[in-house]
Amino acid sequence: MKKTRKRYLRFILHKNGAEITEKQLSNAIWSSLLSLYGEICTADSKFYLNSYDAKKGTGILQCNAAALEKVIASAVMISSIGNIHVSFEPRKTSGTIRGLG
Amino acid sequence: MPIDLNVKIPGLEKLDDFEDMAGKLGITGIAPSTKLDKPVVVSKKGLVLYARADLKSKRIGSLRKELGLLRRHAVIVAFPLAGVETSNWAAGDRRVDLLTLGENNIGNTLKDSTAHMAEHSGTALEIQFAVILRSTGLNRSRALKSFRESTRTALDAGMKIVLSSGASHPINMRSPMAMTYIGFMLGMNRVDSRETVFNTPQWIIERNERKLSSEFVGPGVEIVKRGGQS
Numbered sequence: 334m335k336k337t338r339k340r341y342l343r344f345i346l347h348k349n350g351a352e353i354t355e356k357q358l359s360n361a362i363w364s365s366l367l368s369l370y371g372e373i374c375t376a377d378s379k380f381y382l383n384s385y386d387a388k389k390g391t392g393i394l395q396c397n398a399a400a401l402e403k404v405i406a407s408a409v410m411i412s413s414i415g416n417i418h419v420s421f422e423p424r425k426t427s428g429t430i431r432g433l434g
Numbered sequence: 435m436p437i438d439l440n441v442k443i444p445g446l447e448k449l450d451d452f453e454d455m456a457g458k459l460g461i462t463g464i465a466p467s468t469k470l471d472k473p474v475v476v477s478k479k480g481l482v483l484y485a486r487a488d489l490k491s492k493r494i495g496s497l498r499k500e501l502g503l504l505r506r507h508a509v510i511v512a513f514p515l516a517g518v519e520t521s522n523w524a525a526g527d528r529r530v531d532l533l534t535l536g537e538n539n540i541g542n543t544l545k546d547s548t549a550h551m552a553e554h555s556g557t558a559l560e561i562q563f564a565v566i567l568r569s570t571g572l573n574r575s576r577a578l579k580s581f582r583e584s585t586r587t588a589l590d591a592g593m594k595i596v597l598s599s600g601a602s603h604p605i606n607m608r609s610p611m612a613m614t615y616i617g618f619m620l621g622m623n624r625v626d627s628r629e630t631v632f633n634t635p636q637w638i639i640e641r642n643e644r645k646l647s648s649e650f651v652g653p654g655v656e657i658v659k660r661g662g663q664s
Contacts, residue, residue, distance in 0.1 A: 418605040
């Protein structure tokens with residue numbers, strides 16, 4: 334099986350309420366991706382939340398290179414997680430975690 | 435210089451929250467629909483506020499009058515896409531900067547003829563994405579259909595596009611980079627998407643600031659030197 338290329342994204346999650354857990358954020362991105370682009374794209378995206386600091390709201394996610402734009406668009410479209418309103422800000426994309434700086 | 439050309443600040447007392455959020459997101463200017471004292475105001479925190487006026491009349495005669503009254507007081511004049519007749523009038527009038535597509539006129543789409551007229555007069559299509567952040571399911575699908583169709587029509591006609599938040603709460607604003615990804619979702623490529631977020635709003639603001647200056651006489655005619663000056 335051909336190995337797919339990965340992409341990493343450094344992001345900030347702005348919120349106007351309590352902390353959002355890694356699990357909550359991951360589920361919200363999965364749901365948004367599923368709702369916007371469907372099951373096949375969601376399955377092929379290989380989305381994974383590498384790290385997330387719930388206090389600062391910063392984190393790194395990874396996905397398939399071909400699905401990067403769709404994953405980021407889906408995350409940007411999230412307006413609330415639970416009762417907390419959020420604004421997802423993509424900061425930098427790279428082919429390696431080290432490249433994110 | 436990323437500028438959000440449509441922010442619906444409920445009142446000037448809420449301005450601080452919007453300023454803070456704009457600062458966090460790297461937005462340097464906003465055009466609130468709230469009335470401002472001057473066309474351009476720089477806030478204490480360094481955010482530039484541009485006066486924006488949305489035309490509300492339904493008929494061409496009253497629209498002309500309204501436009502005449504508002505044009506000298508606002509940096510941005512927008513008209514919400516409506517029927518073909520009024521949309522074509524707005525698209526052909528150089529004083530109108532934006533043809534707006536947002537939550538109040540989601541059923542409307544941009545017509546080919548309107549897009550070509552707008553391209554000639556330098557009027558841009560404004561897409562307010564707050565509605566797709568707020569809605570879900572079939573309602574969001576309808577909004578996306580309208581936005582994607584209009585985006586395609588505008589791009590085919592060479593008409594400029596502006597992406598703005600239409601946010602009535604600071605958390606509904608998005609960073610410039612986030613907005614470019616919304617552009618991809620609406621069917622733009624990387625170049626077009628960056629253009630709609632980073633260059634077109636700036637271009638419209640600069641053009642209108644020139645028009646509002648006392649040296650401007652008409653398109654292509656400006657006072658470069660007054661009599662008695664060396």
